[in-house]
Each structure stands twice: as structure tokens, then as C-alpha cells.
Amino acid sequence: MYQTTYHRPSSVDEAAALFAKGKEAKYLAGGHTLIPVMKQRLAAPSDVIDLGKIKELVGVEASGDTLTIKAATSHYDVTQSDAVKKAIPALVHLASLIGDPAVRHRGTIGGSIANNDPAADYPAALLALGATITTNKRAIAADDFFKGLFTTALADGEIITAVSFPVPAKAGYAKFPHPASRFALTGVFVAKTKAGDASPKPKPATSASPRPAPRKVASCG
Numbered sequence: 001m002y003q004t005t006y007h008r009p010s011s012v013d014e015a016a017a018l019f020a021k022g023k024e025a026k027y028l029a030g031g032h033t034l035i036p037v038m039k040q041r042l043a044a045p046s047d048v049i050d051l052g053k054i055k056e057l058v059g060v061e062a063s064g065d066t067l068t069i070k071a072a073t074s075h076y077d078v079t080q081s082d083a084v085k086k087a088i089p090a091l092v093h094l095a096s097l098i099g100d101p102a103v104r105h106r107g108t109i110g111g112s113i114a115n116n117d118p119a120a121d122y123p124a125a126l127l128a129l130g131a132t133i134t135t136n137k138r139a140i141a142a143d144d145f146f147k148g149l150f151t152t153a154l155a156d157g158e159i160i161t162a163v164s165f166p167v168p169a170k171a172g173y174a175k176f177p178h179p180a181s182r183f184a185l186t187g188v189f190v191a192k193t194k195a196g197d198a199s200p201k202p203k204p205a206t207s208a209s210p211r212p213a214p215r216k217v218a219s220c221g
């Protein structure tokens with residue numbers, strides 16, 4: 001058994017300060033990736049910093065043509081949100097296809113995109129919709145965020161605080177789920193922006209599947 005110290009900060013600043021103090025710290029959100037990885041001894045963090053109780057990281061906000069989902073919002077809460085249902089029902093559909101009820105109740109959008117599993121569902125949606133990832137340090141366009149297999153633009157210790165989506169004219173998601181885990185064997189998110197062909201360019205179809213990173217594959221004007 002190896003030792004780890006569990007922390008439960010109440011603000012993003014406190015979480016970042018704890019991370020900076022730790023020798024090899026890790027953030028914990030839903031724990032559906034981090035805990036199995038620790039159980040398999042593939043990670044042995046000195047400090048586990050739980051983001052799940054930070055109130056400023058939970059919830060959904062709609063303002064004008066932008067929908068913002070805070071990072072520690074669970075997949076289940078996305079499926080239940082009236083704001084998401086109204087603005088981008090395709091995200092409700094996507095979240096409802098993730099794993100099983102236990103995974104949906106614990107797993108979070110921030111954990112999913114920080115992990116950037118090539119078979120995860122959300123990365124394709126972020127790319128197709130032209131989302132912006134907000135962290136405690138900066139805003140990152142989805143196009144610049146997903147770098148490769150389990151790799152993102154996040155710097156060490158950087159915390160995702162929210163994901164903002166421009167509300168599209170239309171969007172849809174479909175996937176072939178793995179029969180056991182429900183992860184995407186392949187998945188495609190298609191979106192048409194309200195601006196149509198105007199700048200910024202319409203966001204194309206993007207796919208989630210076991211390749212190094214989600215990929216834009218076609219423009220749908």
C-alpha cells in the first residue's frame with residue numbers, strides 16, 4: 001500500500017495552491033478514471049485534491065447564444081439540465097449515452113476532457129461546436145486543446161473551470177458503443193453554426209473513436 005493525502009478544498013485557488021505544494025499531486029473529479037488508475041498502480045499521487053466539492057465548479061449557465069457547463073458538473077446533471085435541453089439537446093443525448101448510471105452520476109465533463117481518452121464522447125462535441133475551455137489561467141479554443149492520446153494543452157496544475165459552447169443552429173451525435181463499457185468504438189458529432197458559412201467557419205463533423213485524438217473530418221456548411 002502506498003500513502004496518499006486526500007484534500008477537499010472549497011475554492012479553485014485553494015485547490016491550485018494545494019497542487020503547487022504537493023510533490024506529485026493529482027486532481028480528482030468523479031474519480032472514474034483516476035481511482036482505477038491508482039488501483040492498478042499506474043499512478044501513485046502524493047496528494048489527491050478533490051474538485052468535486054468546489055461550488056464554483058458545478059452547474060450550467062445559459063447567456064444569450066452561449067451555454068456554459070462548469071467543469072465538475074456530472075454527466076447525469078447535464079442530462080437533467082433544462083438549459084442544456086433547450087440550447088443544445090445533442091449534448092443531453094451524448095451525456096445520456098456515456099457509460100452506465102454509476103458512471104454518469106460520478107463522471108464529469110472536466111474530468112472527461114482533461115483525460116482526453118480517444119474513446120470518450122465529449123471531445124468530439126467540443127471540437128464540432130467550437131467550444132472554449134476556461135481554466136484558472138486562460139481560455140483555450142477546443143481546436144488547440146486536444147493534443148493527442150490522453151494529452152491536452154493543460155499545463156501542470158492547471159484546472160479546467162468550465163466549457164462554453166456557442167449555441168448551434170443544429171447538432172447531433174451518434175456512436176457505436178462498446179458493448180461492455182459503452183465507450184465509443186466510433187462516434188460522430190455534427191453541428192451547424194448559426195452563422196452558417198460566415199466567419200468563424202462552420203464547425204464540421206468530428207469523431208470520437210480509438211485513434212489518438214478526436215478529429216474533424218468534414219465541413220457541413
Ligand SMILES: Cc1cc2nc3c(=O)[nH]c(=O)nc-3n(C[C@H](O)[C@H](O)[C@H](O)COP(=O)(O)OP(=O)(O)OC[C@H]3O[C@@H](n4cnc5c(N)ncnc54)[C@H](O)[C@@H]3O)c2cc1C
Binds near residue numbers: 071097103115119122
Ligand atoms: C466503466 C466506465 C465506462 C465509461 N464509459 C464512458 C463512455 O461511454 N463515454 C465517455 O465519454 N466516457 C466514459 N467513461 C469515462 C467517464 O465518463 C469519465 O468521464 C472519466 O472517467 C473522467 O471523468 P472523471 O470526472 O471521473 O475524472 P477523474 O477520474 O476524477 O479525473 C480524470 C483526470 O482528469 C483530471 N481532472 C479532473 N478534473 C479536472 C479539472 N477540472 N481540471 C484539470 N484536470 C482535471 C484528473 O487529475 C485526472 O487526471 C467511462 C468510465 C468508466 C469507468
